[in-house]
Amino acid sequence: MLVICPNCKKHHDIDEKRIPPNVKLARCKGCGKPFPLPSSGKILLVPKVPLRKKLVPKRTRIIGVSLSKGGVGKSTTAVNLAAGLALAGSKVLLVDTDIQGQDSFMLGVKAKGGLPELVTGELKPEEAIVQARERLWLLAGGESLAGLKRIIDRKDFGGERILAKTLEPLEKQYDYIIVDTSPGWDPLTVNVLFYVKEILAPVSLEVMTLQGLVEFLKSVSSIQKSREDVSLKYIVPTFKDDRVKKTVDVLARLEQLYPESLCEPIRQNVSLSEAPAYGQTIYEYAPGSSGAKDYRALVRKVADDDSLFR
Numbered sequence: 001m002l003v004i005c006p007n008c009k010k011h012h013d014i015d016e017k018r019i020p021p022n023v024k025l026a027r028c029k030g031c032g033k034p035f036p037l038p039s040s041g042k043i044l045l046v047p048k049v050p051l052r053k054k055l056v057p058k059r060t061r062i063i064g065v066s067l068s069k070g071g072v073g074k075s076t077t078a079v080n081l082a083a084g085l086a087l088a089g090s091k092v093l094l095v096d097t098d099i100q101g102q103d104s105f106m107l108g109v110k111a112k113g114g115l116p117e118l119v120t121g122e123l124k125p126e127e128a129i130v131q132a133r134e135r136l137w138l139l140a141g142g143e144s145l146a147g148l149k150r151i152i153d154r155k156d157f158g159g160e161r162i163l164a165k166t167l168e169p170l171e172k173q174y175d176y177i178i179v180d181t182s183p184g185w186d187p188l189t190v191n192v193l194f195y196v197k198e199i200l201a202p203v204s205l206e207v208m209t210l211q212g213l214v215e216f217l218k219s220v221s222s223i224q225k226s227r228e229d230v231s232l233k234y235i236v237p238t239f240k241d242d243r244v245k246k247t248v249d250v251l252a253r254l255e256q257l258y259p260e261s262l263c264e265p266i267r268q269n270v271s272l273s274e275a276p277a278y279g280q281t282i283y284e285y286a287p288g289s290s291g292a293k294d295y296r297a298l299v300r301k302v303a304d305d306d307s308l309f310r
Contacts, residue, residue: 007033027260060171063178063233063302064196068219069212070183072204073238075102076272077298078180080291081200083107083281084299086136088308090175093129095167096141097192098182104140107132108279114140116148119166129170133281137174145188152187163191185219193223193230200234200302203254205247205265210254236298237265263301266294 005028025034065078075098082094095115096103104111109132117123118139132138152159171177181192193199199220203213213235220232235258241247254262266272269291275282282292296309 005033005035007035058175060174061176061198061302062171062196063176063198063200064181064192065178065200065202066181066189066192066216067201067203067209067212068183068185068189068216069209072209072212073202073266073272074098074183075106075180076276077200077202077236077238077266077295078178079103079106080282080295081298081302082176082178083133083136083283084295085176085178085303086133087283088299088303088305089135090303091135091137091173092176092178093137093139093170093174094132095139095177095179097145097163097188098141098180099143099145100182101140101142102276103138103180104142106276106279107138107281109138109140111138111140114138114142114144115166116142116144119148119151119162125170141180149186149188152191159187160190160194163188164195167195190223193220194227197229198231198233200236201232202236202238202266204239205237205241205250206239207246207250210250232261234263234302235261236263239268240265241268264294264297266291266298269294 007028024037026037027034063081065074065081067074075096078094078096082092086092094103097115101114104114109130111128111130113123113128115128118125118128129137129139148162152162155162167177179192179196181189201213201216203209217232220230223230235254237251237254239247240251251265267290269286269289271286271289272282272291275285278285282289282295286292300306300308
């Protein structure tokens with residue numbers, strides 16, 4: 001049966017046979033608020049009606065890779081997720097909104113412009129967007145994003161929608177748009193969260209990062225007051241090292257707090273830190289490494305297709 005959350009109206013596909021008899025509440029993946037299960041009679045049930053695939057419109061998946069704390073592997077995750085989806089056959093646009101412009105460096109791409117020039121109209125989409133790999137395109141970031149942030153700040157109305165207005169006309173060209181964000185919480189990060197539909201949060205297995213996730217989710221909740229269709233969908237633990245007790249403890253805590261959103265962890269792997277120096281993805285630099293295996297698993301999770309890379 002399909003269950004509709006009474007708070008945000010998000011639909012949930014629930015197998016009523018798997019609901020333990022003593023459980024009366026569920027937590028919504030969209031808004032994070034608890035709601036009563038069907039046995040209480042307080043929520044709306046909609047019969048599941050199978051749809052023919054040709055009647056279901058294809059929609060671009062728009063995913064923001066974001067967390068306000070730095071050093072958690074956001075760019076590594078954004079680049080290797082985007083590259084992995086492209087290898088799996090999807091058309092992917094990677095958008096870098098970080099002033100450091102690391103995505104270009106990691107892919108070995110030199111762009112004459114990027115996102116700021118596209119927003120201001122200095123470059124057309126075909127000039128600003130460069131093809132980095134087969135089926136993978138890049139809209140670069142970099143130092144000129146500082147000027148874009150000032151443009152957003154000067155907007156009296158609608159500044160939070162500048163990124164959305166720029167990228168929405170391009171969406172039909174891609175299966176996925178992956179947006180890499182900078183650390184912190186600034187007007188450009190707010191723009192990203194006013195554009196993306198799904199959030200993927202890389203979380204390094206450290207106590208302070210766990211606290212950073214909690215603070216980040218509070219900020220996302222404030223965005224959801226204006227945009228109900230954005231939600232945290234994936235939490236990706238990074239730098240997993242079974243030799244370090246704290247990483248095991250933090251992972252266990254994440255499993256306890258966010259079981260529905262938690263993905264398989266990305267293990268500590270030296271190849272992940274070496275690959276950018278050669279302008280290569282992990283699949284190119286060390287395809288047999290644990291890092292490559294873990295990011296292939298993440299691609300399968302995001303694409304909801306266990307057959308990929310098998």
